[in-house]
Amino acid sequence: MAVDNFSQRVLAWFEEHGRKDLPWQHPRDPYRIWVSEIMLQQTQVNTVIGYFQRFMQRFPDVASLAAAELDQVMHHWSGLGYYARARNLHRAAGEVMARHQGAVPDDMDSLQSLPGIGRSTAGAIRSLAFGAYAPILDGNVKRVLARHFAIPGWPGSSPVQKQLWQLSEQLTPHTQTAEYNQAMMDLGATRCVRGKPLCDTCPLARSCQALAQGDVARYPAPKPKKVLPVRATMMVILTDATGDILLEQRPPSGIWGGLWSLPECPPERSLLAWCREVLGCDVEQRHKLPPRRHSFSHFHLDITPVVVAVKNPAKGLMDEGSRVWYKLSQPDDRGLAAPVSRILGEIGRPNSEQQSKGEAP
Structure with a gap:
């Protein structure tokens, strides 16, 4: 032709x-x-x-x-x-x-x-x-x-x-x-x-x-299929006395590079111990939000969001320059990871599911 x-x-x-x-x-x-x-x-x-x-x-x-x-x-x-x-x-x-x-x-x-x-x-x-x-x-x-x-x-x-x-x-x-x-x-x-x-x-x-x-x-032939691995994490929704939520900025490269996300606790760890060891604070009022899956091109991430509250003021919590207290009532121009944005939206809605009592982790 x-x-x-x-x-x-x-x-x-x-x-x-x-x-x-x-x-x-x-x-x-x-x-x-x-x-x-x-x-x-x-x-x-x-x-x-x-x-x-x-x-x-x-x-x-x-x-x-x-x-x-x-x-x-x-x-x-x-x-x-x-x-x-x-x-x-x-x-x-x-x-x-x-x-x-x-x-x-x-x-x-x-x-x-x-x-x-x-x-x-x-x-x-x-x-x-x-x-x-x-x-x-x-x-x-x-x-x-x-x-x-x-x-x-x-x-x-x-x-x-x-x-x-x-x-x-x-x-x-x-x-x-x-x-x-x-x-x-x-x-x-x-x-x-x-x-x-x-x-x-x-x-x-x-x-x-x-x-x-x-x-x-x-035509065209599809990309050869491979079974995507599944990873799991607990996203910690840590609130202070005013209801603000702790966010951390992720490293510049890698998944959600440079975006703001929730602290993540390995699912096999004790949440109480992890918060004390990594964030330097004791927490209370724990309950889970519904789990959800976020899929990337090379793996699935199963997320369990957990709402906790700071029990006592943590002096060292904000020593890391990559952490901020995020105001749901006054959101700013901050790049949020997509699942984190959805989770924060759930928390910000009145009578949301997270208000109901859930199973403590």
Whole structure:
């Protein structure tokens, strides 16, 4: 099949059916495109839109993002997941200010040198923001190409990914690159979807090899499955005499890096002894909230929230600079881990389940 024929059909479909009213498209400036592309990594458009709009209100340009405290950035990212994206975005904003005079660069090498920007994201920024030729290969594009050319194997494996990149380079036109790349992403998101692709309305249907084989579901091959391990923790909801709750800031890297969370007690430990040993205080009025599971890409975390109260003033409790007393009645711009935010919301609701007596740990 001729390369021009492929791209022409994609562009013709985009002209009539493509998404042209996404918030980062108006205005289509490099900073907005960059932020949207980072948010769209492993996250669907419908989820991103609200986060993007709130993020832009608070950080309308590179300078405001670079000047902000990381905690403020994490607060506006809280709930979007994959928090390394936010940390890298903040670091990259600082580098753009320092190395590029506050202007998002337009060349691939400079873009890929920034934290959190890989080849496909750089290509999206270069093409969508600057109108330059640059192939992309996000999850949607991988799915369209793998099905159309019936490419076996998981797209995340190196040999398959290499083959898909070669196709993307060959098929991406040197003119109207922005429209073509947006069209390919839109095709994957709205027609060539994972579960039940809408082949009847796809502009590439007549040349799609997977459809010709009658086995569209076979492509692309899923990621090899593995059984995720399960970990468990007790999240300690420690309250003082005024009802404020103790929060700790997590280390900058790792799970929920840089976010604020509840102290965690190993489930096999005695809670009383742990509080005395680690927090330096005695506690009382203990009861459990309903347990819940939070799943990451590589493990499940079973959380048991436990409400306790400080029995006596603990002089050393706040010696750690990474601890604060959080006021439920006056929440601040603080990045909270998603399950912690939900737990605090439960506690803050009148007549919530946590008011009922529970089993003491």
